[in-house]
Amino acid sequence: MKNSILYALIISITLILASCTANEQKSDAYGNFEADEIIVSSQTNGMIGFFNISEGDEAAANEITAVIDTIQLSLKKAQLVTQKDIIRAKNKNIYAQIEVVKEQKANAVRELDRFEKLLKDDAATQKQLDDISAQIKVFDRQIQSISTQGTSIGDELKSIDIQIDQINDQIRKCYVVNPIGGTVLTKYANAGEITAFGKPLYKIAGLSDIYLKVYVSGDQISSINLNGKAEVLTDTQSGEMKKHEGTVTWISDKAEFTPKIIQTKAERVNLVYAVKIKVKNDGSLKIGMPGEANFNVVR
Numbered sequence: 001m002k003n004s005i006l007y008a009l010i011i012s013i014t015l016i017l018a019s020c021t022a023n024e025q026k027s028d029a030y031g032n033f034e035a036d037e038i039i040v041s042s043q044t045n046g047m048i049g050f051f052n053i054s055e056g057d058e059a060a061a062n063e064i065t066a067v068i069d070t071i072q073l074s075l076k077k078a079q080l081v082t083q084k085d086i087i088r089a090k091n092k093n094i095y096a097q098i099e100v101v102k103e104q105k106a107n108a109v110r111e112l113d114r115f116e117k118l119l120k121d122d123a124a125t126q127k128q129l130d131d132i133s134a135q136i137k138v139f140d141r142q143i144q145s146i147s148t149q150g151t152s153i154g155d156e157l158k159s160i161d162i163q164i165d166q167i168n169d170q171i172r173k174c175y176v177v178n179p180i181g182g183t184v185l186t187k188y189a190n191a192g193e194i195t196a197f198g199k200p201l202y203k204i205a206g207l208s209d210i211y212l213k214v215y216v217s218g219d220q221i222s223s224i225n226l227n228g229k230a231e232v233l234t235d236t237q238s239g240e241m242k243k244h245e246g247t248v249t250w251i252s253d254k255a256e257f258t259p260k261i262i263q264t265k266a267e268r269v270n271l272v273y274a275v276k277i278k279v280k281n282d283g284s285l286k287i288g289m290p291g292e293a294n295f296n297v298v299r
Helices: 002-024 071-120 126-173
Strands: 029-034 037-041 046-051 064-068 175-177 182-187 200-205 209-217 229-235 241-251 271-280 290-294
Touching (some): 064 200, 071 126, 126 175, 209 290, 229 271
Antiparallel strands (some): 029 209, 029 290, 064 175, 209 271, 229 241, 229 290
16 A cells, blocks of 8 residues: 555656756747738728628738729810810821921922022012012011910910829729738728728738747847847647748837736846747738747757
8 A cells, every 4th residue: 555655746846847847948039920911002082892801811912902982083084185176286287387388489490590590580579589589588477476386286285195194093092002912901882882092902911921929038148140040930730740841030129018818937137128030821820820930949
């Protein structure tokens, strides 16, 4: 009986010591996973006519996720295009007038040449010659005046082209283009609602690469290098820790007080440094999930 009690006591002590030893094998740092989040906002005012994403959906980069009403802009563009066609017709008429005056001037120049020869033979008067010369000058002024009208019309056409470019830019902004490939985290609007410039439509995060943000003490920070390797650990249903290979992508240059939700290797540490570790996501890592990190790992 005594031997059985002694044997049970030895086993209990052994288990306690093993448990204590396991607890002492703590990770270097603790934190939570986060991702690069982007809030996609409207770039124009109007009713959302099309919005084909939901929370949790995967959206590809450069995918059109929403369209804001473009009817008024399209009508304004059509009006400008019509005005441009009318002005072009006027421009053609002006060039036709110039050609007529040039032809009249050419006839007058021929007459001037003929009267100069007649004057030499005393078959014409100086007044007749002067009248033709004056008429040529009148034609020159007419050509200059009509050409000025053509220049004014050219400037008007350029102005309309600029207005059409502005409308085209506004229409492009009615098409909401997803900036990155990722998962839609939050949706702030729905089709049929009125939106405005700068109003958030949805939040998206790229989850192919995810970051574990941990906090380390001052005596640890000197041994952590930017772009250095780190071992990231996460919990599994079986109770074992799953290992991931990570890379240190950011180290804070300022110390801060330990966040209440974060544990550190030394419990009495008050000031810590934030460190971000980039991890390739295999689909098991989620935003907000807790994780652990070890930096001094031989690979």
